[in-house]
Structures are given as C-alpha cells and as structure tokens.
Amino acid sequence: MRGKPLFPFALTAFLGIGLIIVLSFVGINQEDIASENGEGNENAAEEEFASPVELGENIFEGTCAGCHGGDLSGASGPPLNGGNLSHDDVLAAIAEGPGNMPDGLVAGEEADAVAEFIMAESE
Known part of the structure; x- marks a missing residue:
C-alpha cells in the first residue's frame, strides 16, 4: 500500500457505486413483482x-x-x-x-x- 495508496480507495468507491446501481435496478424490479402479486394495494x-x-x-x-x-x-x-x-x-x-x-x-x-x-x- 506504500506505492499506490489511492488504489484501495478508488477500488472501494468503484465497487460501492456499482453496488448502488445494481441494487437500484433490483428495487425497481421488486416494485413490478409486488404489483403483479397484488401486494402494496393500500387503497x-x-x-x-x-x-x-x-x-x-x-x-x-x-x-x-x-x-x-x-x-x-x-x-x-x-x-x-x-x-x-x-x-x-x-x-x-x-x-x-x-x-x-x-x-x-x-x-x-x-x-x-x-x-x-x-x-x-x-x-
């Protein structure tokens, strides 16, 4: 870590942003699945x-x-x-x-x- 101290931080940031994007798409899909199953009907x-x-x-x-x-x-x-x-x-x-x-x-x-x-x- 002496020679490249920025590398671990950049890798962590890249993985974190990628995880946020992936989970966002998973969440959008869950809303569609819930509406298909009749869940979430609060009216x-x-x-x-x-x-x-x-x-x-x-x-x-x-x-x-x-x-x-x-x-x-x-x-x-x-x-x-x-x-x-x-x-x-x-x-x-x-x-x-x-x-x-x-x-x-x-x-x-x-x-x-x-x-x-x-x-x-x-x-």
Missing part, C-alpha cells in the same frame, strides 16, 4: 366491503383511530362517540381539519364512509 376503496360502514371502519382504523381512539373515546384528538355530531359536521371536520387535525385526510366516498361509520358507532 381501501378498491377492496370489497359489504357496506359503507365497513369501509368507513377500515379507513377510520388506518387514518383516524390513532388520534380519536379505536372506540371513538378520544386520545390526542377529541372523542367522537358523544352523539352530538351530525353527518355534515363530521364531513366538514374531515375537509377542514379543525384544531390540530390535518385537513383532507380522506375525501369523496371515503369521507362519506368514515362519517357513516362514526354515526353508526355513536348511536
């Missing part, structure tokens, strides 16, 4: 549910339960099981994001389904 609206309430429950558990609690009793967000909210109030809260809640977490028929679920659970 709940594409799954089949018997009712909008079941769809709303699925979306609520993935998006809202962390703050509002799995039983709607509240956690870092306010409780939703008091029965004092209307369907339109829930839709407005989802769209506008009152307080610390981010706005537009879900939209369209998913927001309607979440509102349906909250109404069904708070009765």
